[in-house]
Amino acid sequence: MMEIRTPKTGKAKRVLEKRAPKLVETGKKTLILHGTKTSATISTVLMELYRLKKGGAIKYSRRNENIRPFESGGETSLEFFSLKTDCSIFVYGSHSKKRPDNLLLGRMYDHRVYDLIEVGIENFKSLLSFSYDKKIAPHEGSKPFICFTGEGFENVQELKQLKEVLTDLFRGEVVDNLNLTGLDRAYICSAISPNKVFLTHCAIKLKKSGTIVPKIELVEVGPSMDLVIRRNRLPNEGLRKEAMKTSKDKPKKKIKNVDQDEVRGKLGKIYVPDQELQKMPLADKSKGVKRERRESKRKNKEEGSASKKKKESE
Amino acid sequence: MDTETDQIYQVDVGNLLAFNPNHRFPSAPSTREELVKECITEGTKLVQAIADSLFNFPSTETSDGPLVQLPPPTTKLPREKHLPRPKPPTKWEEFALKKGIQKRKKDKIVYDEQTDQFKRRHGYDRVNDDNDIPIIEAKATDEPGEDPFAKRLDDKKKRVGKQEKNRLQNLKTAAKAGALPSHVQLAATALPISGTKAQPKKIGKEALGDVAGLAATSTASGGKFDKKLPGEKPPKKQGKHHQYLPVVPKYGVVDEEKEQTNKVLSKIFSKHSHEILNVGKAINMYNDKKEKKKSGRSDKLKPKKNITKKKPANKA
Numbered sequence: 001m002m003e004i005r006t007p008k009t010g011k012a013k014r015v016l017e018k019r020a021p022k023l024v025e026t027g028k029k030t031l032i033l034h035g036t037k038t039s040a041t042i043s044t045v046l047m048e049l050y051r052l053k054k055g056g057a058i059k060y061s062r063r064n065e066n067i068r069p070f071e072s073g074g075e076t077s078l079e080f081f082s083l084k085t086d087c088s089i090f091v092y093g094s095h096s097k098k099r100p101d102n103l104l105l106g107r108m109y110d111h112r113v114y115d116l117i118e119v120g121i122e123n124f125k126s127l128l129s130f131s132y133d134k135k136i137a138p139h140e141g142s143k144p145f146i147c148f149t150g151e152g153f154e155n156v157q158e159l160k161q162l163k164e165v166l167t168d169l170f171r172g173e174v175v176d177n178l179n180l181t182g183l184d185r186a187y188i189c190s191a192i193s194p195n196k197v198f199l200t201h202c203a204i205k206l207k208k209s210g211t212i213v214p215k216i217e218l219v220e221v222g223p224s225m226d227l228v229i230r231r232n233r234l235p236n237e238g239l240r241k242e243a244m245k246t247s248k249d250k251p252k253k254k255i256k257n258v259d260q261d262e263v264r265g266k267l268g269k270i271y272v273p274d275q276e277l278q279k280m281p282l283a284d285k286s287k288g289v290k291r292e293r294r295e296s297k298r299k300n301k302e303e304g305s306a307s308k309k310k311k312e313s314e
Numbered sequence: 315m316d317t318e319t320d321q322i323y324q325v326d327v328g329n330l331l332a333f334n335p336n337h338r339f340p341s342a343p344s345t346r347e348e349l350v351k352e353c354i355t356e357g358t359k360l361v362q363a364i365a366d367s368l369f370n371f372p373s374t375e376t377s378d379g380p381l382v383q384l385p386p387p388t389t390k391l392p393r394e395k396h397l398p399r400p401k402p403p404t405k406w407e408e409f410a411l412k413k414g415i416q417k418r419k420k421d422k423i424v425y426d427e428q429t430d431q432f433k434r435r436h437g438y439d440r441v442n443d444d445n446d447i448p449i450i451e452a453k454a455t456d457e458p459g460e461d462p463f464a465k466r467l468d469d470k471k472k473r474v475g476k477q478e479k480n481r482l483q484n485l486k487t488a489a490k491a492g493a494l495p496s497h498v499q500l501a502a503t504a505l506p507i508s509g510t511k512a513q514p515k516k517i518g519k520e521a522l523g524d525v526a527g528l529a530a531t532s533t534a535s536g537g538k539f540d541k542k543l544p545g546e547k548p549p550k551k552q553g554k555h556h557q558y559l560p561v562v563p564k565y566g567v568v569d570e571e572k573e574q575t576n577k578v579l580s581k582i583f584s585k586h587s588h589e590i591l592n593v594g595k596a597i598n599m600y601n602d603k604k605e606k607k608k609s610g611r612s613d614k615l616k617p618k619k620n621i622t623k624k625k626p627a628n629k630a
Contacts, residue, residue: 002482002500002502003500003501003502003503004485005498005499005501006499007497013497016496016497017497019496020398023398025393028394088394088395108394109393109394109395110395123346143330145330145331145332145361145364146330146332147332147333147334147357148332148333149333149334149337149353149356149357150334151335151336151337153333154335167329167331167391171331174328174329175384177382177383177384178368178382178383179376179380179381180368180369180373180381180382181378181379181380183330183365186357188357190356192339198350198353202357212369213362213366213369213370214365215362216358216361218354218361220354224350235392242396243392243393244390245393246393
């Protein structure tokens, strides 16, 4: 037997509609969580990543026992969390003797693990260790510039994947219109060796150059770290093909009450409510204008004249 | 400067992304500071490259600053969820297509002849409302003793139930195609999986009362001398629950007990006794028992009986 379940409140319905698959997607949310053991480094890395991603990220603060996505059956709870929070990128931090300061980056497709890449954190420098003019500090949720340098990002398979994951992680929402004054941050990633990437976060200073294009200066505001590639898993080929599908046509939102006419051009229909002149209040509120009195007066007159006539006829 | 301009960057303005695949460190940086500095200068060049194209786009001035229209991103990234799938046609839509029935718009407000008024087509105070008819005229075909009002209500209920059934069927086909509306969930009300334990049901008020009554009457005195709790109700089922037939019948009366037992025996011993036996069920029961025995043997949690017994020494 089956039962139809629908949300009982409008709010719940709206939430579900927000989570439904869309033709044009709005942006991926990030889930930040950690395992049973973390080092001081990895917990600060997670904390600061959360700060950078604020607005588009959810951070779990409890320990999570059975998250081992590289092993079979170790991704179940991750997939459940993804379903629960509607996040499709996850950052999982852990620390062990075999893999110290371990950061696992991964993406989800339809709440299933899509691909995974594991990196170790080295030479970590926290946000707090940088001193700079606080006026240039990047604002929360601003659109970042993302830069990749080094041939490794083109030739080495793992780095290629890392580049894609980092782009997905940092780029935020795809926007149509951009305010140029809101540009205040950049992520710099450079491949220093075939298995090592230097990643840092910079603030942007726009300086006058005499032309329309300002001269750009980067100030490191942190965090900065080295990512050492460890394990990775590429997406399944069939899954990748499916996930890369895009809609050719954007959904057209119908504009109500507007028509296109070949001869007359654009036509709009405007609703004008009925002018109820009877009920319209008059600006002048003097005694003479009050309708009731006038009407009663008239009535009295008519009655008076009618009775007179009657009398006359008699 | 010339060498810099010659370098080709891959720029994706939609994502504000730039990639320099040709960069090589001129000399291996010896210290960390040098490396960071080198990376940041390289990054500055890339950001400048994005900004060059970005600031040259036509912009519109707003009170907050210049707004620029970004081109769509060129870097292909995987989707978050699958593309929305088209909804399969409902049974009615299929039928309508086959028959060429087209959708027509109906007015929301209809003229009602009975009251000489315009009324809503559906809902409260609607046109041709059954509830407005106080008298139903009897017909020759009417069955005596049937309440026409109750029948009308019953028919309505049946129609609504049928529609609900159709709706569920259509939703099921939609779910199969993966095109269930986002706000609808189809949930199984019971899990018909054989071989598993039945889901423990929520105990209702009625059942709890029954259990309480049973407990109250299971003392030696049948609950007669027990202290009542405040608010405790008297047990619902009092008195006999079974009637046993007398073993020794009264004189002149047919022995009912004997007859009953004979009936069962004759059924078993009859020629077609296999027909009254549910063979499938019997086999299942037998297999179940066998399995239980087997699993009981391998159960490690149960203490073994011969744990204290010493093994008999091998006699050579």
